[in-house]
Amino acid sequence: MADRKIPAPLPNLETQPYWDAAAEGKLLIKKCNACGELHFYPRANCPFCFSGDTAWQQASGDGVIYTYSVMRRGTPVPYAIAYVTLAEGPMMMTNIVDCDLDAIKIGQPVKLVYKPTEDGPPVPCFAPV
Amino acid sequence: MSIKGKSYIIGVYEHPTRMAADKTLYQLHAECAKGAIEDAGITKNDIDGYFCAAGDMSGLGALSMIDYLGLKLRHWDSTDTGGSSYLLQVGHAAEAIALGKCNIALITLAGQPRSAGQATGTATRVPPAQMPETQFEMPFGPATANMYAMCAMRHMHEYGTTSEQLAWVKVAASHHAQYNEHAMLRDVVTVEDVINSPMIADPLHRLDCCVISDGGGAIILAKPEIAKSLKRPLVSVLGVGEAPKNQYGGKFDLTYSGAVVSGPAAFAEAGIKQADIKYASIYDSFTITVVMQIEDLGFCEKGQGGKFVSDGNLIAGVGKFPFNTDGGGLCNNHPSNRGGLTKVVEAVRQLRGEAHPKVQVPNCDIALAHGTGGSLGTRHGAATVIMERE
Numbered sequence: 172m173a174d175r176k177i178p179a180p181l182p183n184l185e186t187q188p189y190w191d192a193a194a195e196g197k198l199l200i201k202k203c204n205a206c207g208e209l210h211f212y213p214r215a216n217c218p219f220c221f222s223g224d225t226a227w228q229q230a231s232g233d234g235v236i237y238t239y240s241v242m243r244r245g246t247p248v249p250y251a252i253a254y255v256t257l258a259e260g261p262m263m264m265t266n267i268v269d270c271d272l273d274a275i276k277i278g279q280p281v282k283l284v285y286k287p288t289e290d291g292p293p294v295p296c297f298a299p300v
Numbered sequence: 301m302s303i304k305g306k307s308y309i310i311g312v313y314e315h316p317t318r319m320a321a322d323k324t325l326y327q328l329h330a331e332c333a334k335g336a337i338e339d340a341g342i343t344k345n346d347i348d349g350y351f352c353a354a355g356d357m358s359g360l361g362a363l364s365m366i367d368y369l370g371l372k373l374r375h376w377d378s379t380d381t382g383g384s385s386y387l388l389q390v391g392h393a394a395e396a397i398a399l400g401k402c403n404i405a406l407i408t409l410a411g412q413p414r415s416a417g418q419a420t421g422t423a424t425r426v427p428p429a430q431m432p433e434t435q436f437e438m439p440f441g442p443a444t445a446n447m448y449a450m451c452a453m454r455h456m457h458e459y460g461t462t463s464e465q466l467a468w469v470k471v472a473a474s475h476h477a478q479y480n481e482h483a484m485l486r487d488v489v490t491v492e493d494v495i496n497s498p499m500i501a502d503p504l505h506r507l508d509c510c511v512i513s514d515g516g517g518a519i520i521l522a523k524p525e526i527a528k529s530l531k532r533p534l535v536s537v538l539g540v541g542e543a544p545k546n547q548y549g550g551k552f553d554l555t556y557s558g559a560v561v562s563g564p565a566a567f568a569e570a571g572i573k574q575a576d577i578k579y580a581s582i583y584d585s586f587t588i589t590v591v592m593q594i595e596d597l598g599f600c601e602k603g604q605g606g607k608f609v610s611d612g613n614l615i616a617g618v619g620k621f622p623f624n625t626d627g628g629g630l631c632n633n634h635p636s637n638r639g640g641l642t643k644v645v646e647a648v649r650q651l652r653g654e655a656h657p658k659v660q661v662p663n664c665d666i667a668l669a670h671g672t673g674g675s676l677g678t679r680h681g682a683a684t685v686i687m688e689r690e
Contacts, residue, residue, distance in 0.1 A: 178426075
């Protein structure tokens, strides 16, 4: 079955490095140099302590499925939306790909894989390990 | 200070239409306002405060709407929290009246997603690109149904909630809707009907989802002196609460809602306990929404919501916790894709003793209305209102 066409994300001033890294297959998250917390989605200012001293950090690409749902109606191709808990801590919205959609399970270990978008940078998806 | 007892709901109206392709949006708002004005027994020019949700209309919040309605005001608020806006606005109106900012407050809702052919539940929500989260969510296809479905999936995983338990929410709503001549879906359904209906977004079936309807409604609140001069039963606002819930930098839990904040605030202000509530309107965008909110409002232990809603416990005259006796969003209507206003309307009917006799709760003196707006699976606004019949 053909993959769902993924609409392109629109980077902005705060997130351009994230999408530039995505084009190289690297997932970046933000770490606050003041309070030490990691957060997602990435912001210039830490959402935990409001410090403006935040730095990019490359995530391992390892994660675990926190929850998911397979969309079966209103779409030409069924797809699995999910939240994955990254090994580093934060959760992110994503798609679970390259697998039998009926076999996805919460708690399943997954690994980062980038998927192309219609006319923008690739987006971080995850496939079962 | 507290708003307890400092305002009364003097008028409510639910538009009977479920398909209004022959009317403009502004016309529908006006018809709803007129209905509530007549219910209250006041005149349009008595109104000096207006409350609504900016997303229901075009332009600068309510500015064009107020002009269209010909209102002369001294207070207004068009805060939009999605479907819970009108519950939140009951709170804001009660606060404004308690502070003397207005004497009579009108709240309206109207919308026409059905005649517009909107695929409310299944189409990817495409918000304005400048919202900070859009680029991190929209590529992955977040619709309405699959976002609530992810909450259901996690709730099932953590607490053992089942599709059969969720189905009981719809079954109860359908038992009530059979008596509502305006309800879109009046057939009584069974648990099997729900779990055998087509899967929309795992684990939510078609009958786990609310209807898509046109329509609207209105609520009018007034200060005590005015309410007591009118002929309608006295329904006072005892307590209100509101809270946003979001993703907290990526460290969040999808099994609870903002009701964990709005509920305790409303109960504390009202000075009552869960056991005092005789009737509850609980926003039912999906069956899972009801289960989570019932837990978060403290009507049962966290994780026990599935068990709580089962075996007819939500059916008036059968169970201990009659809810949404108009059929709710699951069967009656969901005007503008926003169910908060009709939740208050049915609670007021119950308190006045004006619900359908087959679903009227005996001696209904205290009721709660609660809702969630936005998306349970990303960001939402919760609001709780507790009312008493004097």
